[in-house]
Amino acid sequence: MPRVLLLLPTTTYRAKAFIDAALRLGIDVTAAAEKPSTLESKTPATMLTLDFFDPARAAEDAKKFAEEFPIDAVIAVDEDTAVAASFIAGALGLPHNPFHSVQAAKHKRIMRETLKRDEVRVPRFTHFTLDDDIEEIARRIDYPCVVKPVFLSTSRGVMRADDESEFVKAIHRLEDILVMKDVARRGAEAAREILVEEFIPGREVALEGLVTDGCLRALALFDKPDPLDGPFFEETIYLTPSRLDEDAQRDIIETTQAAVRAMGLERGPVHAELRINSAGAWVIEVAARAIGGLCSRALRFSADASLEEVILRHALGEDVSEVERERAASGVMMIPIPRAGILKEIKGLDAARMVEHIEEIIISAHITQEIVPPPEGASYLGFIFSRADAPDEVEAALRRAHNLLEFVIE
Numbered sequence: 001m002p003r004v005l006l007l008l009p010t011t012t013y014r015a016k017a018f019i020d021a022a023l024r025l026g027i028d029v030t031a032a033a034e035k036p037s038t039l040e041s042k043t044p045a046t047m048l049t050l051d052f053f054d055p056a057r058a059a060e061d062a063k064k065f066a067e068e069f070p071i072d073a074v075i076a077v078d079e080d081t082a083v084a085a086s087f088i089a090g091a092l093g094l095p096h097n098p099f100h101s102v103q104a105a106k107h108k109r110i111m112r113e114t115l116k117r118d119e120v121r122v123p124r125f126t127h128f129t130l131d132d133d134i135e136e137i138a139r140r141i142d143y144p145c146v147v148k149p150v151f152l153s154t155s156r157g158v159m160r161a162d163d164e165s166e167f168v169k170a171i172h173r174l175e176d177i178l179v180m181k182d183v184a185r186r187g188a189e190a191a192r193e194i195l196v197e198e199f200i201p202g203r204e205v206a207l208e209g210l211v212t213d214g215c216l217r218a219l220a221l222f223d224k225p226d227p228l229d230g231p232f233f234e235e236t237i238y239l240t241p242s243r244l245d246e247d248a249q250r251d252i253i254e255t256t257q258a259a260v261r262a263m264g265l266e267r268g269p270v271h272a273e274l275r276i277n278s279a280g281a282w283v284i285e286v287a288a289r290a291i292g293g294l295c296s297r298a299l300r301f302s303a304d305a306s307l308e309e310v311i312l313r314h315a316l317g318e319d320v321s322e323v324e325r326e327r328a329a330s331g332v333m334m335i336p337i338p339r340a341g342i343l344k345e346i347k348g349l350d351a352a353r354m355v356e357h358i359e360e361i362i363i364s365a366h367i368t369q370e371i372v373p374p375p376e377g378a379s380y381l382g383f384i385f386s387r388a389d390a391p392d393e394v395e396a397a398l399r400r401a402h403n404l405l406e407f408v409i410e
Contacts, residue, residue: 002072002316003028005062005088007081009052010035013293013364014077014308021308027316030069032062045069052080053185055087062088073315075268079106079153080186082288095317097288101264105288108150108195111263118262121255121282125197130178134171137196138164144199146230147174151190152183154292156378160199160230167196177376202277204228204284206238207256208291208299208307209270210314212321216257216270219310220299220325221249225395232374237398238295239331239391248276255281269311294362294383298332301325328387331394333402335363335381337373338409343381344368345408352404357388357397371409381407 004022008015008031015031022029032048040047048065050058062071071092076085082102089096104110115122127150128137141161147170149157157177161167171194177183178191206222222238242249256272269290275282290296296307301323314320343365353361363382365371371381386397 001026001028003030003069004312004315005030005032005048005071005074007032007050007052007074007076007085007088009033009078009081012077014290014296017294017296017306018075018077018308018312021306021312025309025312027312030065030071050084050088052084053188055084058084059087059091063091066092073312073317075311075315076289078289078292079151079287082106095267097266097268098264101266102288104263105265105286106151107190108148108285109193111286112195112197115259115262115283118258120258120262121280123197123200123282123284125195127193127195129192130171130175130194131192134168138167141167141196142198143167144230145196146199146233147171148195148197149174149178149187149191150193150195151187152177152378153287154378155233155235155374157375158233159375160232166231173375199230200275200277200282200284201229202275202282203244204273204275205242205244205252206291207252207270207272207274209256209272210310210320211260211265211267211270212314214261214264214266216253216260217321218253218256219301219307219323221252222331223391234336234374235334236336237331237333237395238298239329239395240298240325241329241391243391244276248281251281252276255283256286259283259286268315293334293380294364295332295334297360297383297385298330299325300328300330329389329391329394330385330387331391331398332386333384333398335384335402335405337371337377337379337381338407340372340377341370341409342368343371343407344410347406347408348404352384352401355397355401355404357386357393358384358401359387360385361401 032050036049074085074089076082086102104114109127144162159170161170184191204224208220209218220240221242222240226236272286273284299307365381386394
């Protein structure tokens with residue numbers, strides 16, 4: 001059987017979905033993490049420890065591993081592991097995204113500069129470091145603007161500022177995030193960089209796709225019905241199929257393809273975030289990975305296949321060009337954290353699960369856990385999933401279920 005090397009950080013939600021998909025497809029899996037497992041010595045073919053923060057070393061270790069357990073494909077689940085995957089696949093002679101393309105996908109400033117050079121529509125932007133004169137920068141910034149770190153995801157550290165005072169406060173707040181031990185280690189030199197870009201009004205969407213030889217195939221286009229206007233940008237509802245008109249959808253897909261081409265992405269999943277208004281589609285982000293969290297559960301494809309199954313088949317060189325998303329509408333709500341504190345109790349869960357068109361509610365936070373909302377936080381209380389004949393029905397079900405939930409936070 002073919003063997004796939006999955007790069008799975010210990011903090012990821014994605015491990016079970018990919019491993020379950022591999023089992024359904026009859027694929028051998030080696031799960032690589034950045035921390036050693038006590039079971040690794042007992043099952044050496046299925047577990048591997050790799051330093052994702054040192055991609056060259058990870059590639060050496062993976063190549064040595066592959067001498068005994070040959071690897072047919074390498075799959076990353078986030079931006080950090082995408083860089084390591086590029087090195088590892090290159091060392092093994094497997095199809096992969098070039099290093100410069102995954103680096104652009106990981107680093108927002110590099111992405112902006114790359115897309116601007118190819119005249120892909122992106123917000124006007126500037127960047128600086130925490131060592132620069134923040135007060136002076138505040139005087140020359142156009143408002144409203146969006147302040148963000150160059151390497152974090154899930155809207156962590158992303159804030160809107162409408163004037164100089166808000167800008168300075170946002171920078172100081174972001175600095176407090178960037179100096180956290182785990183964040184500083186993950187970002188290295190990038191943890192000193194700040195990206196500032198113009199705020200783009202309009203509707204936000206997310207595109208899930210696969211790239212083969214540089215050509216993008218859109219698998220799903222999600223609407224985000226809740227406005228993301230700040231001051232923070234915590235995402236909530238994703239709905240598919242999109243309710244935008246055909247011209248708008250075509251513009252979004254073509255703009256994403258232009259971004260993929262400009263960045264040099266060659267192969268694998270992409271998750272893109274865009275805004276669309278009267279000027280057209282604007283690229284906010286193109287990540288060299290699939291959708292995060294548990295959100296992929298909102299997607300089903302031909303023969304009831306999961307997104308992870310499609311990605312695995314594609315990584316192993318199978319033709320998945322005929323795979324189509326199911327006809328039903330579907331959606332997910334990432335349950336937002338209303339305030340910081342200790343989660344003490346969850347009420348209304350049984351009633352929420354009984355709402356028509358609700359398929360599943362998964363609470364990922366646990367009782368007694370300290371929870372933190374954006375911009376400091378980077379997680380959700382859980383996920384609500386719905387399927388129905390039409391997107392409107394899905395959205396209504398998600399909102400009804402969420403309204404029945406009460407989270408007691410102290």
